[in-house]
Amino acid sequence: MMMDLLSPHLVALSEFMTRGGMVLWWLAGVVALSWTLIIERIVFLLCSYPKMQSQWLAEWKTRSEHESWFAHAKKQGVIQQAHLSLNQHLDFIKALVTLCPMLGLLGTVTGMIAVFDMMALQGSSEPKLMAAGISMATLPTMAGMVAALAGLFAHSRLSKTIHRRELRLEQQLRGSGCA
Secondary structure, three states: OHHHHHHHHHHHHHHHHHHHOHHHHHHHHHHHHHHHHHHHHHHHHHHHHHHHHHHHHHHHHOOOOOOOHHHHHHHHHHHHHHHHHHOOOHHHHHHHHHHHHHHHHHHHHHHHHHHHHHHHHHOOOOHHHHHHHHHHHHHHHHHHHHHHHHHHHHHHHHHHHHHHHHHHHHHHHHHOOOO
């Protein structure tokens, strides 16, 4: 039953990927990797980070003093540890998102080369012969731009959420006894 529902979609996806050429498969790999990392960051923010944050706050609140140089250094260490934990993979996600339109443009170039090769071999510019190459030129560009827009939106939301979490932790550490 489930296979019957998926079969037409898989056939359409396979045709789309074939028409787009090899570059479209590379683009699919980059998109899959970037979204795997994005989902990992979301799961971290929802599941792991709250536990880490409550542990840091509990350790800070159990300290007997909050005013010494050592206490201040400890607080800064916690903030830095949170920063590193929260921002893990963000730069790599951004690099992968930036790579998407570049791969799309590579697909455009390879598709146009295919068109020109076909024209050189056939000796004419018949539209039917050029259609496959033009499809190979436009599909990766479109897919690269769509993937980049979606990835850019996800990266932006993650960055903003992470920044808010860092600020909230810093405020909570200040509010519990340290000036």
